[in-house]
Amino acid sequence: MSTTTLVAPSAQPRVTRIVTAITRSRELAIALVLVVILLAATTKRHTFLFSHDGWRDTLLSPSILLVLAIGEMVVIVTRNVDLSVGSTLGISAYVTGKIFIAHPGIPLIAVFVAGLLVGAVLGAINGLLVTIFKVPALVITLGTLYIYRGFLTHELGSGRINADDFPANFQKLGTQQILTIPVLTLIGLFALVLVGYYLQTARGGRELYAVGSDPDAAVLYGLPTGRRVFGAFVLCGSLAGLAGVFSVARYATAFSGTGLNLELQAVAAVVIGGVAIFGGSGTVWGAAIGAFLLITIDRALPILGISDFWQGAVVGALILGSICLDRLLSMRRTHRLIEARDDA
Amino acid sequence: MPENPTLELQDVAKAFGSVLALRSGTLTVFPGSIHALVGENGAGKSTLVKVVAGVYRRDAGEFRLGGESVDFGSTAESKDAGIAVIYQEPTLFPDLSVTENIFMGRQPVGSSRRIDKPAMYGEARGLFQRLGVDIDPRRQALGLSIADQQIIEIAKAISLNARLLIMDEPTAALSGNEVERLFAVARSLRDEGRALVFISHRFDEVFALCDTVTVMRDGAYISTDAVAETTEAAIVSKMVGREVDDLFPKSATEVGDVVLEVQGLNSFGEFHDISFQVRAGEIVGLAGLVGAGRSEIARAVVGVDRYDSGSVTVAGKRVRGGHPRSAIRAGVAFVPEDRRQQGLVLESSVARNIASVIRSGLSRSGLLTNGVENTAAGPWAARLQVKTSALDMKAVTMSGGNQQKVVIAKWLATNPRLLIIDEPTRGIDIGTKAEVHRLLSELAGQGMAILMISSELPEVLGMADRVLVVCEGRITADIPRDDATPENVMRAATSFSDTEAKETA
Secondary structure (H helix, E strand, O other), X not given: OHHHHHHOHHHOOHHHHHXXXXXXXXXXXXXXXXXXXXXXXXXXXXXXXXXXXXXXXXXXXXXXXXXXXXXXXXXXXXXXXXXXXXXXHHHHHHHHHHHHHHOOOOOHHHHHHHHHHHHHHHHHHHHHHHHHHOOOHHHHHHXXXXXXXXXXXXXXXXXXXXXXXXXXXXXXXXXXXXXXXXXXXXXXXXXXXXXXXXXHHOHHHHHHHHHHHOHHHHHHOOOOHHHHHHHHHHHHHHHHHHHHHHHHHHHOOEEOOOOOOHHHHHHHHHHHOOOOOOOOOOOHHHHHHHHHHHHHHHHHHHHOOOOHHHHHHHHHHHHHHHHHHHHHHHHHHHHHHHHHHHHO | OOOOOOEEEEEEEEEEOOEEEEEEEEEEEOOOEEEEEEOOOOOOHHHHHHHHHOXXXXXXXXXXXXXXXXXXXXXXXXXXXXXXXXXXXXXXXXXXXXXXXXXXXXXXXXXXHOEOHHHHHHHHHHHHHHHOOOOOOOOEOOOOOHHHHHHHHHHXXXXXXXXXXXXXXXXXXXXXXXXXXXXXXXXXXXXXXXXEEEEOOOHHHHHXXXXXXXXXXXXXXXXXXXXXXXXXXXXXXXXXXXXXXXXXXXXXXXXXXXXXXXXXXXXXXXXXXXXEEEEOOOEEEEEEOXXXXXXXXXXXXXXXXXXXXXXXXXXXXXXXXXXHHHHHHOOEEEEOXXXXXXXXXXXXXXXXXHHHHHHHHHOEOOEOOHHHHHHHHHHHHHHOXXXXXXXXXXXXXXXXXXXXXXXXXXXXXXXXXXXXXXXXXXXXXXXXXXXXXXXHHHHHHOOOEEEEEOOOHHHHHHXXXXXEEEEOOEEEEEEEHHHOOHHHHHHHHOOOOOHHHHHHO
């Protein structure tokens, strides 16, 4: 039965096929872990989910990481990585503050567009360096991580842009809800659906997977590999820029440490969500659930009586566990496919 | 033929650094024709194909497609011009479905440029039906057999509606009825008026399928004949066609005791029932086509790869599979084919490279200094006339010939009894080639046993005291120096087990 699913999926009726695909998916597994943690924390303390603030925080807190993880996933699926997203977020937050100081009455939409643009430019720098110099993205974006952060430190020093500098309607956006769902989370989910739809149904989206699955084959296929990788970095940068605006809306501050170390959380969310670190497979849905899981764990562990000291270790174990699980599953899959071939 | 040719190549040249891979490639292919392109390994066929495919840009010569002069800067451009290429090694995306593999980059799209998946799967199903194969369009490409991967490549080529289809040794990994299936498809494409180029080492296939045959040798065009008007013997003599006796002087040596004894070596899917001996002072050439299993045998003998059954004995000592250290200890030195990747630390100095295998003998209380390395490496480099002003020079900056000498020097420092060398002169200019050959001959003269793998017939014939020919993982001939001719080696290298034998196997 299991080999049939692998070798001849078309032999099954459409509904069976879709149901099997979902029940066997990595995304469902990670979503179950998330549900278990939510349940455990809520049992221990009712207000974790069943209170106005608890409900809002559960949905709102992951919104920044959610947006970062979406962008990071698109880059990782092409067999690259962007380590500069935390710094990009910081610069975008800083620019957002500067805009509000210069034009206090500016429409909010303009600020979001500005954040996206700032991120797009920084992402384009990454993309150009990676595609032109053909140096591994790990090294390039490690460099830009420090350069972008250095620029931010140079501009802000030990100062910070504070709540007083932001108009009230913008600060309100940080906690505003529509049908009890926070606005920032709604925007993040909207981005998620757009990117997910693109990855699954557009030629460009499928080509991102192809480039990550086998870059050499992609060149022989005549795919525009450079353009695709560049595009992935621009998208990732833009989303990091958007996350910068989110960050200001939520915390009403921007300083030289805004977004510090978030890049590692973004990569962790993507990996936990079942996206192969060497590209070619995984979904943006998985990355999104990974982001929710990471943040929820952070919030739930203290309630469950696990000390701060162990929280990092739990996240680490989760990363190692999911990587080992992925490796195991893919080995089993390869083995089964080869067995099926030899039987035929 | 009355029609205009689909493809015309005239004196196309391509060099990689100082190595001229293609000197004057000439090929004219007409629509409705299957054109065979044959030649020894390294004759320049694959380079020619890659120029046509847009992987490489030619340095000189004419390249016309349908009468118009073209110059492709990328594979996308050649694809758009209606050229489909099936490479020796299928290139698929393992993570994606076979259908996506066929249509990647040009999926059927519906409104709002969304990929029309039902149409895509339907088209793939149609293609598979036409090819007479049972592959689920939704299955992942991972784990497909080479034959099925080839089918995906062919489906891709057909769906491209290409006017020129080039197949670079597509049958190398196929079984009898898989070949028949492929031929049926090729013939039906020909009858639709497309032009096909078929590269193969199997003459029976060339004669069964093709109407015209072009021979290449040493990167140059030799001849084009109608298949009906030529013979296998005529083609072979054109492929080989040069005098080899004086090029590679191997001095006669005393042949001593057996150094290497290989008995009944088997490795599933790689080679079968390999038995041979190499004696002291003897150079044994291991000839055969690329992919015949020669390098795999060598890697098993030196303990890099494991094998399923059989035994390897060096100077009376058993060498365990999968334990290169035990082989080194028994006195085996191995110079691999890809010296840049497997034989050298390119970023290190020459001295460090040479000293790398004898490190443990050199270190003083666990420390290894540049001075000690230089002292140890000096005599070897001098003996091999490695042209490097200082031993401190980095290996990456040296020519291919000098790199090869450094690799050999590295192993000579271990005083080996047996030297196994894979493609000793690939990518090396003529002058240094002779030096490498002289060196091998000298080493044999001093009583070293040498197993030399080479795809260059002249080298094998000139250097080896005995030629072992490998075909499809089996030794098909053992020819002493005096009886070895290009013809009988080539015949043994292409003596594929016939279709029936394969079916029952």
